Amino acid sequence: MQPINNKPLYDLIIFGASGFTGKYVVRETLKFLNVPSSPLKSIALAGRTPSKLSQSLQWAIRPNKGPLPDIPILTANTSDPSSLVEICSQTSLLLNCVGPYRLHGEPIVAACAAAGCDYLDISGEPEFMERMEEKYHDRAVESGTLMVSACGFDSVPAELGLMFNSRQWVEPAVVNSVEAYVSLESEKRIVANFAMYESTVLGVANAKQLRKLRRSRPRKTRLAIPGSRPSKEGSTIEHQKKLGLWAVKLPSADATIVKRTLSIITEKPSGLPGVNESADAIAKREAFWSSVKPAHFGMNLGSKSPLGILRIILVGIFIGLLGNTGFGRWLLLTFPSIFSLGYFRKKGPSEEEVERASFKMWFVGKGFSNESNTSQGNTIPDMEVITRISGPEIGYITTPIILVQCALVVLSQRNNLPKGGVYTPGIVFGPTDLQEKLEKNGISFDVISKGNTFSN
Numbered sequence: 001m002q003p004i005n006n007k008p009l010y011d012l013i014i015f016g017a018s019g020f021t022g023k024y025v026v027r028e029t030l031k032f033l034n035v036p037s038s039p040l041k042s043i044a045l046a047g048r049t050p051s052k053l054s055q056s057l058q059w060a061i062r063p064n065k066g067p068l069p070d071i072p073i074l075t076a077n078t079s080d081p082s083s084l085v086e087i088c089s090q091t092s093l094l095l096n097c098v099g100p101y102r103l104h105g106e107p108i109v110a111a112c113a114a115a116g117c118d119y120l121d122i123s124g125e126p127e128f129m130e131r132m133e134e135k136y137h138d139r140a141v142e143s144g145t146l147m148v149s150a151c152g153f154d155s156v157p158a159e160l161g162l163m164f165n166s167r168q169w170v171e172p173a174v175v176n177s178v179e180a181y182v183s184l185e186s187e188k189r190i191v192a193n194f195a196m197y198e199s200t201v202l203g204v205a206n207a208k209q210l211r212k213l214r215r216s217r218p219r220k221t222r223l224a225i226p227g228s229r230p231s232k233e234g235s236t237i238e239h240q241k242k243l244g245l246w247a248v249k250l251p252s253a254d255a256t257i258v259k260r261t262l263s264i265i266t267e268k269p270s271g272l273p274g275v276n277e278s279a280d281a282i283a284k285r286e287a288f289w290s291s292v293k294p295a296h297f298g299m300n301l302g303s304k305s306p307l308g309i310l311r312i313i314l315v316g317i318f319i320g321l322l323g324n325t326g327f328g329r330w331l332l333l334t335f336p337s338i339f340s341l342g343y344f345r346k347k348g349p350s351e352e353e354v355e356r357a358s359f360k361m362w363f364v365g366k367g368f369s370n371e372s373n374t375s376q377g378n379t380i381p382d383m384e385v386i387t388r389i390s391g392p393e394i395g396y397i398t399t400p401i402i403l404v405q406c407a408l409v410v411l412s413q414r415n416n417l418p419k420g421g422v423y424t425p426g427i428v429f430g431p432t433d434l435q436e437k438l439e440k441n442g443i444s445f446d447v448i449s450k451g452n453t454f455s456n
Contacts, residue, residue, distance in 0.1 A: 008117070010042045011411055013091040015076065015108060016098035017045040018052035020348045021122070021193060021396060025097055027060035028400035030069070032408060039411040046074040046087050047098075078104045084111035093410055095403060096121040100199045101128040101149075102206060106135075109147065113139045118146040118414075120406055122399055124154030124253045125199050127210040133422040134217065144420040148428050150257055151406040152399035157361050157389050157443075158254035158299065159261060159426035160435055164445050165363040165387045167291045175367040176227040176381055177296040180254070181240060181247050183303070184394065186357040190343065193395045194336060197344035201332050204323030223259075223266055223294040226371055228379045230296055237309050238300065242386065242449075243362050245302035246309045254299045261426035262294045271431060272423070274416040281416045288431040295365065302362075315340050349396070357393035362386065362448075369452050385450050391443035398443065405437040 014029065016022045026045065032038040045053045053073045061069065074090075076083040078098065088094055088111045098104045101123040112119040113136050123129055129149045140147050150156070162178050169175045184190050203210075238247045265271065271289045274281060303309045318339045322328030337345045349357075365385040391398045406425070409432050410417065417428055435445060 008090055008092045010044045010072075010091040011040050012043045012093050012095065012407060013046050013074065013087055014043065014095045014097060015046045015087070016096060018047050018049060018056045019097055019195075021099075021195070021399065022047075022097040023056040023059050024396040025095060025400045025403060026056055028404045029407075030060055032404065033069070039408060044072040044074050044087075044091070046076045048075070048077050050075055078107045081107055081111060084108055085115055088112050088115035088117045091117050093118045093120065093407055095407060099123065099125075099195045100202055101125050102199070102202055106132065109136055112147065113143055113145050116143040116145050118410055119148070120151045120403060120410070121149050122152030122154070122403055123149045123199075124152070124196070125203060126253045126256050127203065127206050127213065129253070129257075130210070130213055130217075134213065137422040140422055141420045146410065146414075146417060146420055146428065147422040148406070148425055149422075150253060151403050151425055153359075153394040153402065154252065155254040155257040156402045156406070156425050156429070156434075156438075157398075158258055158297075159424065159430065160438075160445075161361055161363045161387065161389050162258055162295070162297055163292050163426065163430055164389075164435065165365045165385055166293050166295060168385045168387065168447060168450065169293065169365070169367060172370045172372065173367060173383055174226045174371040175293055175295045175365050175385070176225060177230045177298075177367070178363050178365045179298045179300060181243055181245055181300045181302040181362040181364070182250065183243075183245055183360045183362070184357065185359065186353070186393075188353050188356045190353075190357060192344050193348055194344055194346045196395065197336050197340060198333060201319055201323050201329055204319055205329060223262055225294050225296060227368060227381065230366070236313070237306065239306075240302070240362075240364070243302065243364075244304060245362075246304070246306045247300040247302040248309050248313055250299040250301040252299050255297055257424050258297045258426065261424045261430070262297075264424075264427055265289055265292065266294060272418040272427060275419045276415040278416075285416070285431040292430070295367075311341050315343060354393050354396045359391060359394050359398065361389045363388065383450075383452050386448040388446050388448050389443065390446070391438075401441050401443060402438065405434060405441060408437065409434055 014025055017026050032040045047053050050073045074087050076087045084107055094112055094117055096108050102125055105128055109132050158180060165178050166175055240247055270286045301312055322332050332339050366381040367383050368381055369383045413432055
């Protein structure tokens with residue numbers, strides 16, 4: 001039922017608020033509810049089981065020991081499309097925290113497109129994201145629905161981190177490649193969300209479908225990057241002495257999303273116009289994108305010891321070998337602690353483990369001190385810029401911070417954002433003040449070093 005005068009009842013609905021990640025999103029959202037400077041004045045929680053949603057709300061307010069806020073609890077189920085359209089028709093923006101997204105995400109995307117409410121999620125699943133773009137982009141454009149996946153640790157730090165590094169290259173210097181290195185740190189054991197593990201296992205199982213989808217789509221625009229592509233030759237394990245890390249390539253969604261963003265910017269160098277931008281907003285958007293140059297991008301997972309990297313590789317081997325068969329997936333998902341060597345468990349990390357964890361994400365940019373050097377046949381980079389993003393635990397603290405700040409940007413700056421369509425976080429949030437908002441909420445962006453020569 002559409003609200004009276006087509007005005008949504010709520011600024012924001014959190015769908016899946018009773019999940020482990022969802023309750024952290026609720027806690028982060030409450031920090032900005034009815035704050036004078038915040039656009040967030042009304043929210044609701046939605047999911048299958050009202051009692052669990054109430055428990056999630058009670059947990060979220062526990063640190064403040066305040067009274068239970070008067071927040072509506074709505075019932076909706078991904079197996080009941082009409083219930084999803086009902087809640088989507090009541091809100092300006094829906095945050096989807098229900099994963100794995102390849103199993104539960106599409107009905108919610110379809111409902112948002114039908115109802116015309118904006119949509120954000122924290123998916124890190126390439127097959128889901130690219131399939132939703134293929135199926136719902138045109139429909140979202142028609143209904144004016146802005147849809148953005150990966151608005152969490154996957155993949156906002158990668159996107160903003162590349163852009164931050166790129167903006168440090170002042171003409172005539174030009175970047176050629178940026179390699180990101182993620183280092184997870186903790187005073188206790190690092191334990192990640194089971195849903196992330198489940199998504200990875202299902203991603204292996206659906207790899208063929210992803211390759212088929214990509215072959216069926218038009219080829220991406222070739223990026224105009226000065227200099228040659230960095231060689232992929234070398235050992236599997238890399239030792240980054242400057243960072244104090246051993247590292248291995250990380251087959252995550254981040255690199256794919258970054259490339260999608262850069263492809264769009266190659267086609268539309270000024271970015272995508274907003275719904276009703278002011279002249280100042282247009283100038284800001286155009287200036288931002290003129291400062292961001294395409295570069296070859298790669299993701300790596302780092303550890304302070306080679307033993308840590310060997311553990312990561314062993315987990316990858318387990319998932320790669322067993323994820324291709326039904327029985328193998330059953331083993332992986334039934335005994336996650338065994339096959340992930342303790343990195344994942346079904347009940348997730350304890351609150352203490354979450355509070356003790358943090359991350360650092362390094363961006364090592366290599367390029368040329370003068371772009372004219374590349375036209376003279378010089379293909380060996382002679383300049384390096386190292387930047388870093390750092391913050392708290394990635395899954396339950398950093399991800400909710402990012403998702404909620406993205407939501408606040410959508411609610412407060414909707415006229416400056418694309419009218420509708422399925423886009424990457426970088427395309428939508430790159431020209432906004434999202435980086436500044438994250439810095440005010442515990443996520444740091446730093447320039448570590450700039451130099452005309454480098455050595456690994």
